[in-house]
Amino acid sequence: MLFNSWTFVVFFAIVYVCYLAFRDFRWQNVLLLVASYYFYAAWDPRFLLLLLSSTVLDYVCALQIDRSENTRIRRTYLVASVVGNLSLLGFFKYYNFFLDSLDALLTPAGLSVRALHLDIVLPVGISFYTFQEMSYTIDVYRREMPAVRSFRDFALFVAFFPHMVAGPIMRASKLLVQFMGPRTITRDGVITGCWLILWGLWKKVVIADNMAMIADDVFGASASVSWMHAYLGVIAFAFQIYADFSAYSDIARGVSRLLGIELMQNFDLPYFATSPSDFWRRWHISLSTWLRDYLYVPLGGNRGTRLQTYRNLMVTMLLGGIWHGAAWNYAWWGGYHGLLLVGQRLGGESWAAALTQTRWRRIVAIAVMFQFTLFGWLLFRCTRQTRIDGRLQDDSLRQILEMLSAFRNGWGFDATSLHVFAVIAAFALPLLLVQVFQYRTGNPFVVLTLPRFARAAAVALLLFSWLMWGVQSGNAFIYFQF
């Protein structure tokens, strides 16, 4: 059930009317839990069992950790929770990836493990809810919060439909507590919630889905595109993935606000980043802070020697890359961002700070960082698989090399490139214009502060472009596959 589908509109309308009709927050929670399970079952009812077993495991483990004073027992339950979640993730997401990689290693020696290959369907949202559950048991273990007694509230925390499929990855201390008491729906909450939904849907159906057509064409013909086309294809993908993923987060936040529940901001104008570390403060904030708190810091963070810090950065970013998908291109992407962060540290923090001292330096830093980001997206988007001996095999490295050597097919400064550039600009400029206002005012709801007529004109323009250029065929959000 996609946010950009009528099925979701009908589903949410029914849920919302019932939600408003219930006076007691406990009944509202029951309703939201049933609705969330229905929402999840709409993808594939079989995965409900998986979600339920994972929920029960973490609920029990957290209770045991909380009740016990014995460190050994507490640690045992923590390990059970972490191993349980990682096993689910490992089996459903990475089993075939590691098996195929092992097979590729063994093939030269005349050995094969292909017989162990399984046809596994990746359950939607598994990467998101397993990480969320792990953060909860770890927080309980660290005594940062008590275990929740109500299974209903905990199950809702795991399965809350607006965000369960593609985040934001919420902490229990921020979300679970909101389910433990009555919520207030304010006029401002409804207005800003509606704006977030409208803005998110616009980004998805107008920007992301149209940019996808350009990016798909370019990456689909990576062996024959010219340099300029390759470059424009990567730019199109940069806008596609940002518009797509931030749209999901915005709609999730908007829908939650209508219910009186606040989800964290997942994106903060990431293409205005001036350095690699700034980028990760702005991009997929819920994942980057999760990786920082539950991986980077426990590894030692920046408390050890310089080399240890670099190692920790690389490990964190590599695992962060692999989290996105079981394919080597995500590992390259994670590793590349790890190298950028190490590079920034090698250059010294003062260097990064100096870049932002004046407006022009800041503009140059933003432009340069955007080019580094583009290179990362090139690695990320090269997901080609080739059929060898009847089996699909990762061919991302060759595709990356084809894109990087696109100049061999010509530089491509021609009318077609100009046309593609014009199309990208036509879609990206309105987005950038609004974001410049948001950046300069520091207010994500700046459009709502405009005078009455200007605000109506802005919304009318959104609606018009949605009607005229919006893709209504219900394309899935990119991050669903992760």
Place this chain on the structure above:
Amino acid sequence: MTFLRGVRPRHRSIVSQFVLVGVLTLLIGEAYMRMPFVLPPLEYRADGELGGRLAGNQVGYLWLGNMSLKSRPITLNPDGHRGEATDWSHPVVLALGDSEWFGAGVDDSDVWTAVLERALRSDPRLSGLSVVNASHPGHGPYHEYVVARRLLAAHDVEALLVRVAIGQRYFKPVPVEQQAQLVRAAERRAIVRRVTKFGPFLYNKVEAQLPSIRAAMRPHFLAAGGGAGDGAAPVDVGRAMAREARTWWDQLADLATARQIPVVFVVHDIEDRPSARALEETLRAVASSHRGVYVVRLGPEAFGLERIGPAERPRVIRERLTLGRDPHANVEQHRLIASEILRYLRQTELTEAIERHARARRGAPLAAAPPQ
């Protein structure tokens, strides 16, 4: 509902804001669609027998992908056929089909008829030949017969190429008693279009969403089977369509046979559906009872898909041979259609028959048209 106290809106302010947004959206839309540099949507004209058809002499676009994808610019000649104006005094191969053969989604020069024409003209003996694309979105066997009847009554034609596909089963004949009504409705729509261009667009947009809205009302994942699309169309569906279409195919074959014009029925069956096999069976029966009627099947092997399994084939077709967001053929599929039909025409020596026919009827070889 005490917790709603804070939500209670200032109704008047909100309603006026909604009205303002609505009016501004309509104004922006109307202004945009009247801008001289904006490519317009293709206009239709009333035609009772065919249920309306695209007007001639225009350049515009069609909506694809559930009205979310504009086609490439489409040129319609004065006859309302795809491409440049036809010189009917020169030899002509006439192509009849639906939107797939019309080439919705590809440039004029990439439509398979244009590709086939270039390929045929490369043979010096056929350098003056035109391949006229009289296909039209929404045309099935009945419409193909009507168009052929009209054109053959007005012009000399050397051969007919007719598309047959299971998807055409939705394109039903127009009942005689509804024809006058359809013309009146088309005239009313033309009046509305003169007043507003954005209004009809909005209406069509909403109409295109209705099936999705209806589908959203039922929990699809609980329904057994999940609905059968064309890909699952069983052989009975093909037989039912063949029964209905047989009369039109027979009449078309009669028409061509009477004029000694060869007809090639092309069964376009990229997915290798059992239903299309049933159509092919019936067409072979038509061919056996008419002289000069041929049947060729464009199956998966014509598109290089013979080694792709049935389960994976729809995905591969979508990625390689369609527009992606819309199931219509892309440039590559049009190229393959042209190349397969050319191969068939040569293999069955129909190219020679076309040349002989033109020579006999027009008394001159198919030389290139003299420069104007």
